[in-house]
Amino acid sequence: MSDNLHRSHKLASPPRVKRRKLRVRGTDVTLLEEVRRAAMADLGIDLEFESLDFLTCQHRAAMDPGGYDIYEQCFHNLDIVWYWGALQPIDTERIAEWGNIGDLAIEGGLTRYTWEGHGDAPRRKLYVQPDGMIGPQPMRHISMLPTAHNVDSFGFDRRLFGEEEAGGASWAWLLDPRARGRIALVDEPAIGLFDAALAAEARGDLTFGDIGNMTVEEIDNLMILLESLRQSGLFHGAWVTPQEAEDMLHNDRVSVQSMWSPSYANLGLMEGVFVESTPREGYRAWHGGASLARHLSGAQLDLAYDYLNWWLTGPAGAMMARQGYYMTVPERVRKYLSEDEWDYWYGGEPARTDLPGRPGRITVRKGQRRAGGSYRERVSRIALWNTVMDEYNYATRVWKRFIARVNGGVT
Template sequence: MTTIKTYKSGRRKVLKQACALLATSCTGFPAIISARDAKPTVRVLGTHVTLQEPLRQRAEKELGINLVYSPGGSAQVLFRASMDPSVFDVYEQWSNSMRVLWQSRAIQSIDPDRIDYWGEINPLSKTGRLSPGDSIGAGDAPHRLLYVQPDGSLGSQPTGEVSYLPYVHNADSLGYNPQRVPEGQPYETESWGWLLDPKHAGRVAIVNAPSIGLFDLALAARARGLMDFGDIGNMTRGEVNQLFDILMRFKAEGHFRGFWNSVPHSAKLMSRGEVDVQSMFSPGVSMVRATGTPCLYAAPKEGYRAWQGVMCLSRETRGEQEEAAYQYMNWWLSGWPGAFISKQGYYISNPERSRPLMSPTEWDYWYQGRAAAAELRGPDGSVTVQPGEERRGGSYAQRFSNIAVWNTVMPTFDLTVQRWNEFVIA
């Protein structure tokens, strides 16, 4: 009886969190029309950053299955998945969604023996660092949520079951227009503090996600000397309240232009000249640059906010759909998808398999941090990198040796979501 009561209590808590998450975003999901024929259909729920039409078409062709992509904002898809796992077969998002998904029992464990390239996945996903001397960073480093422990919890001790497949990942920061914000020096003068610099008042936008945007603003507040944290990846309730009290004062003074719910939304804010500096993901920077608007992706001296992409199986996925879902997950690590996603500045967890499918110039620019020997194009074919340009932040190894915090759902998540909603609608 105690077990049943505990589960119901935990379930109610997670559903309450999910409902609160929904309030952070209001963009609806597109209508989905599923093909009906003899081929299995895999429904993929995720965000715009990976649910792209060229990827869907290529996977369908190579795997002989139907794929239905349902992209949305990060808060939306987490709410939808945690509330009703029957609406998806595969979930694609970021590791900060794992606690909510696992506690709500929306997903099932994954057998790494059924992942063809599991042995090729690099140490970042399995240990939290690429090299032994790297700092892991605060918060939910990917390995801390990867393995299903004997008691059913998630942890870092390797077992025969994992909660997600690690695939795309990146180190995020802020984007800025160098025509409006004087160009800084990577790791020296570029700073999260720019998000709360009064010089940019009214021209700042933040990602509308409490487990992501919160850390952008926490890093900014610390960089500006407005407050400090004992552990920025595990804030106390007092620290959360202090941070939001500070942010509410900025909001009341009209400091923020707005909050974006998707990558295309963030790109429009910058390309239309509505903001000068904002939280950004790498694909958004590529989109802005493709329009001809200058946009630099900062390498903050305080370190990056990192994230690990996750692919999860719905607890409802069985039989033919489950087999097709495993095929789809394996396809993502097969080489071509990793090469494709690199064009928008993302990394794949087994990069050496993608390397032969990238030109030497692409590999040198995206992974090695070297100057581009020729112009480079983004996923849509638009030129996003000019000859001679170097990737801001340097190589893959350099970027991931400078992690301040990972996207995280903290124990104070209920309070965080409550205060975030107050902040957004104030």
């Protein structure tokens, strides 16, 4: 009997401790593998990332709130998800760095006196109001924790357009006949439609009472103009993912197109030829963040707050910086960047050395300077934010029909 007891003791193994897990639904803007690995290591948890395109992510976040714990997207995608009751308020008293979040998210600009731009500036959707809706009146509870953000423009071929003038390039170049047949737009109605609107206004074709909240008539006038330009052969196509934009560029099919920051690190043979613009009319900006699913409670809610707080501690912000994005608590990010990286990405200074991007890759070559300059210079020139307008459903329908024709589809 003693031998059997001894064998049982030897065969027994300690109980396995199941690691806690969070499910994050978002886009490839922030759901990077290196972010996932760093967060798992720092928090001692498992993370499941579900990366979707913008419209699919927004739709699934609204209609399937039980399928995720954290929703990561942008403030302009928030209204619909909040309206369907998929999210719960975030208590700012549980956010350790709340008092250090930059004024761009809280005030709408670098100071409360800075013009915040048209459209969905994060401040306008940040706070949970007494009636449960979201709005600008400061409250203890917020709808989304502001995290990564940036200002976007377009890229252009210097061989065709030459060098930018002292005041920068013009959004009009995005609809310039010199690039006929070699122009691409981004297929996202809350983004690409506004790139086209900024270009149309810069060309003098149209004016808008409020470009961030167009009327049906203004949307129709814009689509009539774009369809006329399409029939003249102006456009090459439209893209959904940054990879599609890069493929058009690598295959020498475009001379000017909407483009996002990480793609300028993937220019290949077009490096030094295709460059990021500094639009003199101002940038189109976006602000990302993270929200809590409505079903979270107890220990799982505590874990979700740990994850939200981790985003503001610095490591994630450094990874975002190497993508060309900014973070709402920059001083925490600074500790995780080299001095050369900080001076380039945030300071706008020429790179003193080659700088890394995603693991194993060089993003910036020695001597390069970031288009538009420093963080302060860039975000002080916001004309418009990515936006879901009052007439969003109508704008989406007509935009999708137009893009189908641009890409050679059947209307």
